[in-house]
Amino acid sequence: MFSGASNFVEGVDTAFAFIFGVSAFFIIAITAFMIYTVIRFKRSKVKNPKQFRGSVTLELIWTIIPTILVLMMFYYGYMGFAPMRNVPDDVMEVEAIGRMWEWEFVYENGKSSKDLVIPVNRPVKLNLKAEDVNHSLFIPAFRVKEDVVPGYDNYMWFTPYYIGDYEILCTEYCGMLHSAMTADAKVLDSAEFEQWYADLSQQKEEEKPEGFEITKSNGCFACHSRDGSKLVGPSFKGLYGSENVVITDGEERTITADEDYLKTSIINPNQDVVKGYNPGLMQSYEGVISDEDIDKIVEYLKTEK
Amino acid sequence: MESTQATNHVSYLQHKPHKIGILNWILSTDHKRIGLLYLYSIMVFFIVAAFLGLLMRIEKFAPGETIMDAQTYNGVFTVHGIIMIFIIVIPGLAAVFGNFFLPILIGAKDVAFPKLNLFSWYIYIAGAILALISQFASGGAPDTGWTFYVPYSADSSTNVIWALTAAFILGFSSILTGLNFIVTIHRLRAPGMSWFRMPLFPWSIYATSWIQVLATPIVGITLLMVIAERTLNIGFFDPALGGDPILFQHLFWIYSHPAVYIMILPAMGVVTEIFPTFSQKPIFGYSAIALSSVAIAAVGYFVWGHHMFTTGISYWSRWFFSFLTFIVAVPSAIKVFNWISTMYGGSIDLKPPLLWAIGFIFLFMIGGLTGLVLGALATNVHVHDTTFVVAHFHYIIFGGMGFAFFAGLHYWFPKMFGKMYNIKLANISFIITFIGFNVLYFPLFIIGLQGMPRRYFDYFPEYQYGHVISTIGAFILIIGIFIMLFNFFRGARKGEIAPANPWKGVTLDWQIESPPTLLNFDEIPVITEKPYTFKKEEEA
Ligand SMILES: [Cu+2]
Ligand SMILES: [Cu+2]
Numbered sequence: 001m002f003s004g005a006s007n008f009v010e011g012v013d014t015a016f017a018f019i020f021g022v023s024a025f026f027i028i029a030i031t032a033f034m035i036y037t038v039i040r041f042k043r044s045k046v047k048n049p050k051q052f053r054g055s056v057t058l059e060l061i062w063t064i065i066p067t068i069l070v071l072m073m074f075y076y077g078y079m080g081f082a083p084m085r086n087v088p089d090d091v092m093e094v095e096a097i098g099r100m101w102e103w104e105f106v107y108e109n110g111k112s113s114k115d116l117v118i119p120v121n122r123p124v125k126l127n128l129k130a131e132d133v134n135h136s137l138f139i140p141a142f143r144v145k146e147d148v149v150p151g152y153d154n155y156m157w158f159t160p161y162y163i164g165d166y167e168i169l170c171t172e173y174c175g176m177l178h179s180a181m182t183a184d185a186k187v188l189d190s191a192e193f194e195q196w197y198a199d200l201s202q203q204k205e206e207e208k209p210e211g212f213e214i215t216k217s218n219g220c221f222a223c224h225s226r227d228g229s230k231l232v233g234p235s236f237k238g239l240y241g242s243e244n245v246v247i248t249d250g251e252e253r254t255i256t257a258d259e260d261y262l263k264t265s266i267i268n269p270n271q272d273v274v275k276g277y278n279p280g281l282m283q284s285y286e287g288v289i290s291d292e293d294i295d296k297i298v299e300y301l302k303t304e305k
Numbered sequence: 306m307e308s309t310q311a312t313n314h315v316s317y318l319q320h321k322p323h324k325i326g327i328l329n330w331i332l333s334t335d336h337k338r339i340g341l342l343y344l345y346s347i348m349v350f351f352i353v354a355a356f357l358g359l360l361m362r363i364e365k366f367a368p369g370e371t372i373m374d375a376q377t378y379n380g381v382f383t384v385h386g387i388i389m390i391f392i393i394v395i396p397g398l399a400a401v402f403g404n405f406f407l408p409i410l411i412g413a414k415d416v417a418f419p420k421l422n423l424f425s426w427y428i429y430i431a432g433a434i435l436a437l438i439s440q441f442a443s444g445g446a447p448d449t450g451w452t453f454y455v456p457y458s459a460d461s462s463t464n465v466i467w468a469l470t471a472a473f474i475l476g477f478s479s480i481l482t483g484l485n486f487i488v489t490i491h492r493l494r495a496p497g498m499s500w501f502r503m504p505l506f507p508w509s510i511y512a513t514s515w516i517q518v519l520a521t522p523i524v525g526i527t528l529l530m531v532i533a534e535r536t537l538n539i540g541f542f543d544p545a546l547g548g549d550p551i552l553f554q555h556l557f558w559i560y561s562h563p564a565v566y567i568m569i570l571p572a573m574g575v576v577t578e579i580f581p582t583f584s585q586k587p588i589f590g591y592s593a594i595a596l597s598s599v600a601i602a603a604v605g606y607f608v609w610g611h612h613m614f615t616t617g618i619s620y621w622s623r624w625f626f627s628f629l630t631f632i633v634a635v636p637s638a639i640k641v642f643n644w645i646s647t648m649y650g651g652s653i654d655l656k657p658p659l660l661w662a663i664g665f666i667f668l669f670m671i672g673g674l675t676g677l678v679l680g681a682l683a684t685n686v687h688v689h690d691t692t693f694v695v696a697h698f699h700y701i702i703f704g705g706m707g708f709a710f711f712a713g714l715h716y717w718f719p720k721m722f723g724k725m726y727n728i729k730l731a732n733i734s735f736i737i738t739f740i741g742f743n744v745l746y747f748p749l750f751i752i753g754l755q756g757m758p759r760r761y762f763d764y765f766p767e768y769q770y771g772h773v774i775s776t777i778g779a780f781i782l783i784i785g786i787f788i789m790l791f792n793f794f795r796g797a798r799k800g801e802i803a804p805a806n807p808w809k810g811v812t813l814d815w816q817i818e819s820p821p822t823l824l825n826f827d828e829i830p831v832i833t834e835k836p837y838t839f840k841k842e843e844e845a
């Protein structure tokens with residue numbers, strides 16, 4: 001009856017239609033009956049109302065009929081859902097990584113992308129990984145959503161039916177920029193996809209110091225840019241060795257961003273708050289990142305010129 | 306009984322043993338004064354939280370930053386949720402009308418433990434103040450949402466601990482009040498009042514109290530565990546410390562789903578009192594209504610998993626929780642049919658309390674039926690954590706519990722204060738509030754179905770029309786509520802003197818003076834017949 005962007009649309013929308021149909025009928029019928037009752041039995045018309053107290057037959061009727069209807073709703077819901085956990089064998093697997101506040105999709109050949117690029121008409125399975133807090137991957141057009149929880153191996157699958165771009169949203173609250181944690185699902189025809197997939201030229205990134213990877217996997221880039229632009233926090237570009245005004249215990253002072261300062265900024269960010277930024281946004285990474293790794297991050301920060 | 310005859314009696318409001326005015330309130334163990342203490346505190350917090358809600362709506366008027374930044378927005382929706390849920394809706398009807406009318410309706414002079422009752426209010430206030438502090442203290446407002454999901458709540462550098470402690474303390478108030486009511490109902494019913502001669506509001510309070518006593522400790526412990534996680538680095542829930550984040554969600558919803566019934570059961574109880582009075586006809590299906598409250602309370606414990614359908618919980622548990630969720634919907638439907646049948650064939654007087662109660666049925670129906678969309682697996686996957694859910698629970702909690710609260714206030718106001726509000730103004734405020742409510746929340750169903758997630762500071766332009774309509778609704782709603790509050794304040798100060806029984810009710814609350822005397826009854830009544838027995842006009 002319904003068709004849409006993925007193989008699940010039909011089942012899900014059938015369940016919607018059934019539940020909404022039954023609900024609309026009851027809302028309209030009951031409301032109309034209430035209005036009729038209030039008008040028909042106005043106090044000015046009825047002086048001595050009959051004093052009946054109930055009816056077993058009626059109680060049975062309105063227990064049994066709703067029970068049957070809700071069991072049917074359960075059935076439709078179940079039928080639309082069951083295939084979602086039943087992954088076919090010939091799927092293409094992609095790792096979907098959620099971190100504050102971006103998605104990353106990693107393919108079997110090592111290719112990584114900010115958008116989910118997939119071929120049309122081929123089942124895709126997303127293996128969901130969270131690097132920090134809970135997220136949830138939602139593609140409204142495909143009617144799929146699964147939570148991305150650290151420490152858990154959740155998954156989802158679907159077959160896209162049409163070529164086009166679809167929104168991917170994060171639907172589990174994950175902190176400040178939760179609403180910016182979006183991406184695109186780009187459905188291509190197979191030839192185009194193969195071409196994109198085989199092209200690994202973008203992947204050969206310049207040699208990065210070890211600290212870069214640590215910084216990246218801790219989600220620092222969600223708040224700190226590398227190109228000088230201001231995000232939630234100040235950019236890392238040219239940070240090392242620069243002179244900054246910070247507020248310490250309500251007093252303004254000027255510091256030079258040396259190794260010690262950078263370390264304190266990571267371990268105890270609210271001690272010296274950079275002027276023009278709010279305290280309390282950056283959490284302390286003490287105990288979260290080992291001292292060794294913090295040193296590596298600082299080494300890396302020195303290279304951001 | 307006319308109130309002029311009451312002159313030789315001293316009402317509870319005139320009973321002032323202390324010289325300093327305020328002491329008559331904060332040292333009083335009278336269940337009626339404690340009910341009013343809750344009423345006033347809840348009113349103040351309601352205005353604060355509603356204002357936060359309005360700020361959120363204004364922010365959403367346009368995509369991107371409108372009046373506040375993302376971090377502020379996250380704090381605002383968190384504190385809005387914490388205040389509304391833990392400080393207003395959970396104590397809500399039970400604390401205000403349960404305290405004031407439970408003893409009266411069962412023919413008692415007070416609750417079983419009056420001092421404990423006052424103490425519960427102090428605990429409540431302590432928790433409430435702590436929650437307010439969490440908003441303003443130096444670390445910044447908590448930004449986890451009222452659900453405190455770990456790992457985020459273990460990581461966030463804002464005042465999460467303050468908020469957790471506040472919710473923990475408020476839980477104690479809830480447990481003690483529940484305990485008090487259970488004992489009161491068991492021990493203090495008037496002679497002759499068997500369980501099935503008890504009016505239905507006390508029945509609903511009874512079911513609610515058991516949930517409060519049994520479920521609240523679970524969330525209390527859970528919140529303590531998060532505090533321990535944050536302060537002592539013990540890995541209960543945070544995977545970075547070796548914990549299990551899904552365990553938190555289970556524990557949280559094992560309490561928080563039954564908590565929905567803590568909110569809604571007393572609301573159902575209130576409207577159950579209103580329909581017979583304004584139809585001059587016994588409640589239809591007394592035992593069906595009484596037992597369905599108990600059924601809801603019992604089955605309601607086993608459906609928490611429907612909040613977690615997308616977390617990756619097992620295939621079979623999704624199946625099981627969905628099935629039970631549908632089963633628990635049936636008792637609510639039974640109640641709706643019984644309320645309407647109570648009106649059918651009656652002599653209906655469409656006064657403000659009945660108007661609010663009918664509004665309650667309409668909104669509660671929409672809230673309940675959209676709940677079925679969330680209970681069905683396939684549809685849940687699509688609308689989970691979208692504004693569809695936000696609309697659904699506002700229809701249940703605000704449209705249901707909130708409207709029933711206002712219905713109860715209009716119903717019992719003349720009894721509580723011995724004065725009458727302006728009926729015409731009350732009708733106007735109902736109509737404005739009702740329209741505003743639907744304009745505010747209905748569009749959220751639509752954009753939720755389109756895919757608009759909840760707790761989103763920013764959104765894509767295709768959802769803007771829904772947000773704009775919704776924000777307009779918020780303003781209409783606020784106007785309606787302020788007219789209502791104004792009407793109450795004016796009524797309490799210079800309204801007409803209310804007769805003892807303005808609505809011709811037959812429950813015990815209407816057989817005593819307005820306002821009641823300190824001990825409610827001169828002589829404890831003896832109950833000889835079923836509740837809701839109306840006499841013919843001539844006999845009366
Ligand atoms: Cu998110
Ligand atoms: Cu629930």
